Amino acid sequence: xxxxxxxxxxxxxxxxxxxxxxxxxxxxxxxxxxxxxxxxxxxxxxxxxxxxxxxxxxxxxxxxxxxxxxxxxxxxxxxxxxxxxxxxxxxxxxxxxxxxxxxxxxxxxxxxxxxxxxxxxxxxxxxxxxxxxxxxxxxxxxxxxxxxxxxxxxxxxxxxxxxxxxxxxxxxxxxxxxxxxxxxxxxxxxxxxxxxxxxxxxxxxxxxxxxxxxxxxxxxxxxxxxxxxxxxxxxxxxxxxxxxxxxxxxxxxxxxxxxxxxxxxxxxxxxxxxxxxxxxxxxxxxxxxxxx
Amino acid sequence: xxxxxxxxxxxxxxxxxxxxxxxxxxxxxxxxxxxxxxxxxxxxxxxxxxxxxxxxxxxxxxxxxxxxxxxxxxxxxxxxxxxxxxxxxxxxxxxxxxxxxxxxxxxxxxxxxxxxxxxxxxxxxxxxxxxxxxxxxxxxxxxxxxxxxxxxxxxxxxxxxxxxxxxxxxxxxxxxxxxxxxxxxxxxxxxxxxxxxxxxxxxxxxxxxxxxxxxxxxxxxxxxxxxxxxxxxxxxxxxxxxxxxxxxxxxxxxxxxxxxxxxxxxxxxxxxxxxxxxxxxxxxxxxxxxxx
Numbered sequence: 001x002x003x004x005x006x007x008x009x010x011x012x013x014x015x016x017x018x019x020x021x022x023x024x025x026x027x028x029x030x031x032x033x034x035x036x037x038x039x040x041x042x043x044x045x046x047x048x049x050x051x052x053x054x055x056x057x058x059x060x061x062x063x064x065x066x067x068x069x070x071x072x073x074x075x076x077x078x079x080x081x082x083x084x085x086x087x088x089x090x091x092x093x094x095x096x097x098x099x100x101x102x103x104x105x106x107x108x109x110x111x112x113x114x115x116x117x118x119x120x121x122x123x124x125x126x127x128x129x130x131x132x133x134x135x136x137x138x139x140x141x142x143x144x145x146x147x148x149x150x151x152x153x154x155x156x157x158x159x160x161x162x163x164x165x166x167x168x169x170x171x172x173x174x175x176x177x178x179x180x181x182x183x184x185x186x187x188x189x190x191x192x193x194x195x196x197x198x199x200x201x202x203x204x205x206x207x208x209x210x211x212x213x214x215x216x217x218x219x220x221x222x223x224x225x226x227x228x229x230x231x232x233x234x235x236x237x238x239x240x241x242x243x244x245x246x247x248x249x250x251x252x253x254x255x256x257x258x259x260x261x262x263x264x265x266x267x268x269x270x271x272x273x274x275x276x277x278x279x280x281x282x283x284x285x286x287x288x289x290x291x292x
Numbered sequence: 293x294x295x296x297x298x299x300x301x302x303x304x305x306x307x308x309x310x311x312x313x314x315x316x317x318x319x320x321x322x323x324x325x326x327x328x329x330x331x332x333x334x335x336x337x338x339x340x341x342x343x344x345x346x347x348x349x350x351x352x353x354x355x356x357x358x359x360x361x362x363x364x365x366x367x368x369x370x371x372x373x374x375x376x377x378x379x380x381x382x383x384x385x386x387x388x389x390x391x392x393x394x395x396x397x398x399x400x401x402x403x404x405x406x407x408x409x410x411x412x413x414x415x416x417x418x419x420x421x422x423x424x425x426x427x428x429x430x431x432x433x434x435x436x437x438x439x440x441x442x443x444x445x446x447x448x449x450x451x452x453x454x455x456x457x458x459x460x461x462x463x464x465x466x467x468x469x470x471x472x473x474x475x476x477x478x479x480x481x482x483x484x485x486x487x488x489x490x491x492x493x494x495x496x497x498x499x500x501x502x503x504x505x506x507x508x509x510x511x512x513x514x515x516x517x518x519x520x521x522x523x524x525x526x527x528x529x530x531x532x533x534x535x536x537x538x539x540x541x542x543x544x545x546x547x548x549x550x551x552x553x554x555x556x557x558x559x560x561x562x563x564x565x566x567x568x569x570x571x572x573x574x575x576x577x578x579x580x581x582x583x584x
Contacts, residue, residue, distance in 0.1 A: 002319060004318055019318065019319070021314075022313075022314045022315050022316050022317055023314050023316075023317070023318045024314050024315075024316040024317070024318050024320070024323055025313075025314055025315070025316070026296055026311065026315045026316050026393075026407060026409065027294060027311070027409065028316070028323065029458075030323045031316055031320065031322045031323040031393075031395070031452070032330065032391070032393060032452065033326075033452065033454040033455065033457075033458055034325075034326020034451075034452045034453040034454055034455050035454065035455050035458050036455075038324065064459075065455070065459065066459075066462055099324070101318075101323075101324060103323070104458075115318060117318065117319065138442070138444055139438065139441070139442050139445075140445075141433065141434040141435075141438045141442060141445050142433040142434065142477075143433075143477060146431065146433045146477070149431070150430070150431050150433060151459075151463070152430055152456065152459045152460040152462075152463040153431075153432075153433050153456055153459075154455055154456055154459050159326075159455040160323070160324065160325065160326045160453075160455065161326040161452075161453030161454065161455035161456065162325040162326055162327065162453065163325065163326050163327050163328075163357070163446055163451040163452065163453035164444065164445055164446055164453065165325075166321075166325055166327050166396075167356075167357065167358075167443075167444045167445075167446050168444040170358055170444075171443070171444040185434075185435060185438070185477070
């Protein structure tokens with residue numbers, strides 16, 4: 001089942017509503033303009049993972065959108081309410097997807113609509129983590145420098161306007177692949193539609209973990225960031241792009257990492273098989289499993 | 293008041309619902325992913341204007357999104373239901389905004405959510421048509437050729453993912469302007485966030501009306517198209533871009549045209565005053581007023 005908790009000044013811990021009934025106004029700018037933000041985080045045994053990082057990024061998206069949203073403490077209380085309700089309804093589910101959504105609200109009302117949704121992790125998501133991914137490179141249309149000079153493009157913000165991200169994944173599926181890595185018009189590797197790109201080199205026992213640099217206009221990955229911190233403690237070298245497609249083709253392993261699917265190995269790029277490493281995947285997945 | 297009519301196979305003419313109550317599921321992909329399409333059209337004295345053009349563009353957006361939506365006849369019946377309800381509630385309003393919205397529906401349900409919304413034309417919209425617009429050029433980030441090679445960017449589709457369009461208008465307002473004309477990364481004039489760019493030259497009595505070419509990845513403007521047809525009948529020459537900012541600075545008049553605000557003169561671009569022509573504006577507005 002799905003649990004919905006609306007953030008509401010009249011209810012300190014959030015207002016639990018019936019998720020089987022309509023709860024949004026049809027005039028909400030989230031629905032009519034994709035004008036809002038979201039976060040997706042994983043909860044394990046009732047505890048949200050990387051909650052602070054997600055709430056920080058939510059605040060950063062809100063700033064980019066010039067949108068006033070509830071404060072972190074209010075989100076935190078609503079998350080706990082949602083997880084408690086979910087655990088009561090689905091006692092056998094150790095894992096849950098927690099979505100935080102805030103929209104600009106009903107047109108003219110000048111007040112954000114904000115809610116927390118808790119649901120099962122989709123089976124397909126779990127499957128992809130195990131089986132790995134066939135990936136297509138698709139052009140994102142932007143060059144890797146535009147984000148810094150054009151804040152109205154909202155490139156570091158996790159907005160509700162995800163139609164292009166969803167269309168890219170549909171395009172991949174229609175062409176025999178599972179997922180996408182976007183490239184910039186100047187040939188740099190950017191990100192997946194719902195994930196961050198990671199690659200590893202393991203040369204003479206010296207292990208390096210790489211990801212595209214944030215300045216290219218990609219979303220700051222909460223999982224990438226947490227994994228980098230954990231890998232550094234284990235003696236890994238860290239590196240930040242610019243990366244090009246051939247860097248991925250030459251790597252010892254490539255993954256897409258995200259909060260729900262976690263670390264998913266990339267098996268091929270545009271039909272070309274990649275090196276994979278079950279040892280490296282196991283080592284890094286072990287670090288990911290210890291995120292709190 | 294706002295009238296809402298949901299398209300529903302069980303109700304031939306659409307299902308009228310209470311717009312003061314929540315009518316959308318919080319899990320609708322329109323709200324959580326901006327995954328859907330819309331159209332906005334003007335109705336005058338109960339008659340929708342350019343209905344066929346809007347329904348054709350809606351079908352074209354649906355195809356780009358690979359989204360199955362109700363057919364044109366069902367939309368048409370729901371529009372009439374909405375306009376009848378609106379006229380009963382607001383008998384003094386000769387003009388109304390009719391919005392058509394279709395989303396990918398509730399996650400997992402595999403069925404679009406579709407509705408028609410009828411409401412008053414906002415006063416601010418009417419005012420801008422009269423006073424004219426101060427406009428900023430803002431970079432859209434894409435080059436003018438990407439639309440043709442990257443269909444996943446959905447560039448000719450009118451999707452619900454309008455967060456960037458809205459952010460651009462907010463940016464303009466925060467910088468003393470009213471609206472925006474997007475430019476491509478290769479320096480071409482594209483479109484407004486919710487309008488099409490028009491310019492006119494009047495040289496020795498030979499009048500030419502110009503607009504950026506569709507191949508640059510802009511939305512096909514229903515008002516631009518209808519006005520071009522009407523102006524041609526009146527002896528105007530017609531032209532299609534590529535256009536650059538200096539073409540607008542050198543024109544005898546520049547407008548932004550759209551279905552609700554209609555023909556709004558552009559007074560300045562990036563603070564530089566433009567030539568305006570009340571005679572040309574009156575002549576073209578007269579043609580626009582006769583759209584059916």
